[in-house]
Amino acid sequence: xxxxxxxxxxxxxxxxxxxxxxxxxxxxxxxxxxxxxxxxxxxxxxxxxxxxxxxxxxxxxxxxxxxxxxxxxxxxxxxxxxxxxxxxxxxxxxxxxxxxxxxxxxxxxxxxxxxxxxxxxxxxxxxxxxxxxxxxxxxxxxxxxxxxxxxxxxxxxxxxxxxxxxxxxxxxxxxxxxxxxxxxxxxxxxxxxxxxxxxxxxxxxxxxxxxxxxxxxxxxxxxxxxxxxxxxxxxxxxxxxxxxxxxxxxxxxxxxxxxxxxxxxxxxxxxxxxxxxxxxxxxxxxxxxxxxxxxxxxxxxxxxxxxxxxxxxxxxxxxxxxxxxxxxxxxxxxxxxx
Amino acid sequence: xxxxxxxxxxxxxxxxxxxxxxxxxxxxxxxxxxxxxxxxxxxxxxxxxxxxxxxxxxxxxxxxxxxxxxxxxxxxxxxxxxxxxxxxxxxxxxxxxxxxxxxxxxxxxxxxxxxxxxxxxxxxxxxxxxxxxxxxxxxxxxxxxxxxxxxxxxxxxxxxxxxxxxxxxxxxxxxxxxxxxxxxxxxxxxxxxxxxxxxxxxxxxxxxxxxxxxxxxxxxxxxxxxxxxxxxxxxxxxxxxxxxxxxxxxxxxxxxxxxxxxxxxxxxxxxxxxxxxxxxxxxxxxxxxxxxxxxxxxxxxxxxxxxxxxxxxxxxxx
Numbered sequence: 001x002x003x004x005x006x007x008x009x010x011x012x013x014x015x016x017x018x019x020x021x022x023x024x025x026x027x028x029x030x031x032x033x034x035x036x037x038x039x040x041x042x043x044x045x046x047x048x049x050x051x052x053x054x055x056x057x058x059x060x061x062x063x064x065x066x067x068x069x070x071x072x073x074x075x076x077x078x079x080x081x082x083x084x085x086x087x088x089x090x091x092x093x094x095x096x097x098x099x100x101x102x103x104x105x106x107x108x109x110x111x112x113x114x115x116x117x118x119x120x121x122x123x124x125x126x127x128x129x130x131x132x133x134x135x136x137x138x139x140x141x142x143x144x145x146x147x148x149x150x151x152x153x154x155x156x157x158x159x160x161x162x163x164x165x166x167x168x169x170x171x172x173x174x175x176x177x178x179x180x181x182x183x184x185x186x187x188x189x190x191x192x193x194x195x196x197x198x199x200x201x202x203x204x205x206x207x208x209x210x211x212x213x214x215x216x217x218x219x220x221x222x223x224x225x226x227x228x229x230x231x232x233x234x235x236x237x238x239x240x241x242x243x244x245x246x247x248x249x250x251x252x253x254x255x256x257x258x259x260x261x262x263x264x265x266x267x268x269x270x271x272x273x274x275x276x277x278x279x280x281x282x283x284x285x286x287x288x289x290x291x292x293x294x295x296x297x298x299x300x301x302x303x304x305x306x307x308x309x310x311x312x313x314x315x316x317x318x319x320x321x322x323x324x325x326x327x328x329x330x331x332x333x334x335x336x337x338x
Numbered sequence: 339x340x341x342x343x344x345x346x347x348x349x350x351x352x353x354x355x356x357x358x359x360x361x362x363x364x365x366x367x368x369x370x371x372x373x374x375x376x377x378x379x380x381x382x383x384x385x386x387x388x389x390x391x392x393x394x395x396x397x398x399x400x401x402x403x404x405x406x407x408x409x410x411x412x413x414x415x416x417x418x419x420x421x422x423x424x425x426x427x428x429x430x431x432x433x434x435x436x437x438x439x440x441x442x443x444x445x446x447x448x449x450x451x452x453x454x455x456x457x458x459x460x461x462x463x464x465x466x467x468x469x470x471x472x473x474x475x476x477x478x479x480x481x482x483x484x485x486x487x488x489x490x491x492x493x494x495x496x497x498x499x500x501x502x503x504x505x506x507x508x509x510x511x512x513x514x515x516x517x518x519x520x521x522x523x524x525x526x527x528x529x530x531x532x533x534x535x536x537x538x539x540x541x542x543x544x545x546x547x548x549x550x551x552x553x554x555x556x557x558x559x560x561x562x563x564x565x566x567x568x569x570x571x572x573x574x575x576x577x578x579x580x581x582x583x584x585x586x587x588x589x590x591x592x593x594x595x596x597x598x599x600x601x602x603x604x605x606x607x608x609x610x611x612x613x614x615x616x617x618x619x620x621x622x623x624x625x626x627x628x629x630x631x632x633x634x635x636x637x638x639x640x641x642x643x644x645x646x647x648x649x650x651x652x653x654x655x656x
Contacts, residue, residue, distance in 0.1 A: 043520035044491075163388070192387035192547065197591040197600055204599065219520060222550075226593035226600075249596035263525035267592050267656050270553035270577050276532065277554060279525035283490055 007071055009034045009180055009213050010055070015066035015083070017047070017054045022287040025051045026237040028066070029315070032181065035211040037204070039218055039228035039245070041260070045284050046234040048217050052183050055082055056100060057090040073097065073180065096126050099179040103186040105166035109158040115142075115169055116154030119176065126177035141172040146202055164195035168202065175206060185217040200227050221264050225249055233257050236285055236295040239315055243326040251338055253318055253328040256280075256296045294331065307331045341414055342375035343508050343541040344399060344432075349373070349408035351394050351565075369394050372408070372567045373635065374560055376509065379539040381531065383556030383573070385549055385588075391565040392545045396511045399543065400432050401425055413508055430459070433502035437514040439494035443486040449497055450482035456504040467504065474537070475500045475530060492523030496530065503534070510534075513545045528555050549592050553577055558641070561585045564616040567635060571642040578655040581644040584617045586653035615647070623648050 008031035017025040025047035032038050042048045053059045055068045068082040070093070080093065094100075102108055110118055119138040123129050129137050135154075142150035145168040158166055167187060174182055184203065188196040204227055207214055218224050224231055224245070231248040233241040233256065241254040252258050262278040280299040285291070293309040294300070300308065313331040330336070351369040356362075369391040376382045386392040397403040399410055401417060409418045417428055436442050443452055453468045469479050475496040486494055495515065502510060512531065516524045532555060534540045546552045552559060553573050560570040561584065569582040580586045590600050614629035615621070621628065627647055635643040 043522065193549070193588060194387065194591040197593065198602070200593070201599055201602065220593075221521070222593040222595050225595050225597065246596070260521060261595065263522045264595070265525070265528065265548075265550035265554040267550045267553065267577065267589065267594055270550065270573060270656070277525035277528055279522050279529060283492065283523065284520075 008032060009036075009071050010215075011067075011069045011071075012051075012055060013067040013069070015051060015054060015064070015068060017050055017059065017065075018063045019061060020063065022290075024237055024287055025054065026290075028234075028237075028239060030232050030239060030242060032213050032215060034071075034180070035207060035213055036230060037207055037214040037216055037228050038230045038232060039216045039224035040232050040234060041218060041221060041224050042234035043219060043260075043284055045236070045286070047237040048234050049185055051234070052185060052215060052217055056094065056098060056183060057082060057085060057087070070097065070181070095122065095179070096177045097179055098181045098183065099174040099177070100183040100185065101167070101170045101174050101187045103189050105163070105170040106158060108170055109166065111158055113157070114154065115156055115158065115161075119154070119169075119173060122173050122176045137176075141176055142169070144175075144206070145169070145172045146198070147172075162195075163191055164198060167191060167195075167199055171199075171202065171206070175210070175212065178210060178212070180213060182212055182214045183217070184214060186219070187216075188223060189218070189220070196223070197226075203227060221261060222266075233260070236290050237287065238295065238329065239327070240296070240329045241327065242315075243328075244324045247324070247326055253326070253333050253337065254296075254330050255300045255302050255336065259299070294329075302332060302336055304332060341378070342411070343378050343380075343413055344376040344543065345374075345409075345411040346395070346399055347373045347409040347411070349395060349398055349410070350406045351391070351398060351403070352406045367565050369398070369405075370565045370632070371634070372562075372565075374567065374570060376541050376543055378508075378541055379535055380558065381535055381542040381544050381556045383552035383559040384543060384545045384562060385547065385552045385559060386562035387547060387588075389564070390562040392562050393513055394565075395562070395567075396434075396513050396543060396545050400429070400434060400511055402434070430505045431507050432509040432511060433505055433507040435495075435498060435502055435510055435512040435515040437517050439491065439498040440486060442498055443494060443501075445486050448483055448485055449489075452486075452497070453482070453501055453504060456501055460504075460506070468500075471500045471503050474503070474534070476526075490523070492519050492527060495519065495527055499527075499530065499534075503538075507540070509541045509543065511543045511545070514547065515544070516551060517546060517548065524551070531555050549577075549588065561588065566616045566632065566645060568617065568646070569642075569644045570635065571639070571644075575639065575642050576655075579639075580653050580655050581638045581642065581649070581651065582617075582646045583621045583623050583648075583651065583653060586655070587620070589656055590654070615645075623651055 010032040013029050015028040016023050028051050040048045054064050064083055070080045070082055072078040120134055123134055123137055139150045142153050147153050147168055188199050216227055228245045231243055231245050232239055235256050241257045259280040265277055282299045285295060294313050297303045297308045308331055313329050315327045315329045317327050319326040349372045353366045353368060355364045372395055384392045398405045477496050516527045544555055556573050559573050559576045560567050563584045569585045613631055615632050618624045618628040633645045633647050635645045638644045638649050
């Protein structure tokens with residue numbers, strides 16, 4: 001599925017974000033390949049949204065260190081460092097090369113403007129299109145995201161659309177300039193299950209058609225499983241596992257990943273009133289209380305004092321020769337491997 | 339089964355809207371003819387998509403919202419026609435747990451004060467029961483001196499459950515009570531509901547949109563679609579052998595761990611007829627008879643009811 005070339009599209013290195021206090025996102029490193037869908041999975045406070053907003057230059061008053069390097073557009077060459085990029089240049093990049101959709105489309109759409117005028121505005125900003133060509137492109141975009149009556153939709157105000165339709169319109173706006181990378185932050189969380197399935201199919205289909213890469217931020221592992229080529233698990237501001245999706249769901253290596261998978265109720269394992277979910281005890285440490293050892297140690301059933309509490313385990317590669325990259329942050333991964 | 343703690347019969351809610359001063363009257367059927375029982379010590383799940391009427395049913399069952407028609411029976415007593423004054427006396431027996439606990443706990447009061455209020459209503463003036471209840475929901479006694487802001491979302495939900503329990507309810511109505519929680523915390527609170535049912539014999543109407551969550555916690559599950567209760571069955575039966583096409587479609591659309599995206603369901607065939615089955619226009623098994631009337635719930639198997647004319651259908655489950 002992944003159309004990986006040798007160099008990644010986005011390379012995040014040692015990204016650290018704070019807002020004047022303790023680091024919220026801590027030494028985050030990951031890569032997104034061309035045309036790859038990567039699920040960024042974590043609980044609230046894991047840093048998945050803050051990390052992504054930092055990469056997109058959408059955080060105000062944040063202290064951002066490290067690097068986020070976006071590879072040059074096809075044939076254009078020249079990588080762009082996103083951290084510290086002047087606001088004007090960042091704005092020129094957003095929408096055109098990287099784009100985003102959020103959980104609540106209504107807060108991103110102007111309630112007083114028709115869908116048509118909002119799409120035209122985006123197209124005027126990012127393309128040279130005018131007049132009938134502009135209108136034709138707007139209709140084509142709405143068609144592409146599966147809106148049945150695109151011409152009628154152009155004349156409507158956002159409030160007239162259902163949640164699923166609004167999210168489709170948001171996706172149309174986000175892909176209008178054919179970006180290379182789409183950040184999707186919980187885009188299906190507010191949607192009903194049948195509509196969610198439609199939007200997931202749409203996003204995956206768009207990747208297949210256009211080769212656009214996607215960072216899909218979610219707390220829902222089943223959703224991640226439905227769409228992602230690769231899964232990156234964040235815990236307390238750090239990457240704790242990064243694995244191909246099929247490997248991750250078969251044999252997750254980090255105890256926290258296993259805990260997440262067993263805590264999530266599964267449709268196929270529903271027992272009927274005698275359900276008991278395996279939940280790790282306690283809660284995620286807050287940014288000020290993360291300590292210097294493994295951050296999951298206090299909740300981990302496999303914790304070993306001398307090993308896990310001695311130092312912060314590094315993110316190590318555990319992929320065998322010839323296997324796709326798989327990294328994990330656990331000092332005991334080898335002993336614990338099933 | 340022993341007598342039901344909650345029994346609703348033919349519950350309906352219709353909103354009437356008039357277009358303009360002399361315009362036509364438009365009726366919206368938010369809930370139509372819903373009947374079910376919640377047995378003692380039973381958790382009945384109610385699932386449905388947004389707008390299916392599940393919250394409206396919960397609120398009518400608690401008489402927080404007047405039903406247009408139908409009957410609400412609490413532990414054998416018909417409370418449908420109770421006045422507000424008489425309701426106050428019975429309302430303690432049914433407690434509502436909301437999605438957002440921070441909105442239902444007063445941020446300026448300590449947990450001690452919040453939890454002493456229900457006891458004061460019962461005329462009790464010592465903390466013994468509070469401490470026992472805190473232990474039951476897995477919170478420590480030193481919570482009492484803190485304010486809600488000092489707790490995480492999961493802990494606040496435990497505290498609002500503790501407050502509800504202090505009223506010694508017979509029925510909890512939990513409306514999306516774990517939906518806002520992170521997966522690990524959600525698992526802890528789901529386990530708490532099951533634990534409370536087992537230890538206290540508590541009855542729960544557990545309303546939610548997440549099939550897997552509702553399935554894990556519930557003894558039986560009811561599925562709502564556009565205001566109609568289309569199927570009720572024991573959880574395992576409903577999930578493995580759904581008998582209503584909507585239930586089957588809902589189950590198929592839910593994403594699963596390590597499974598590919600579910601396929602697109604068959605496109606709609608007909609436009610919706612006002613008198614017909616609510617699901618007819620999207621149903622792959624529709625016949626002409628389905629457009630003529632909305633079927634009532636009827637027995638299709640042991641403790642299994644479905645509101646589908648095509649009772650011969652056996653559909654794919656999980």
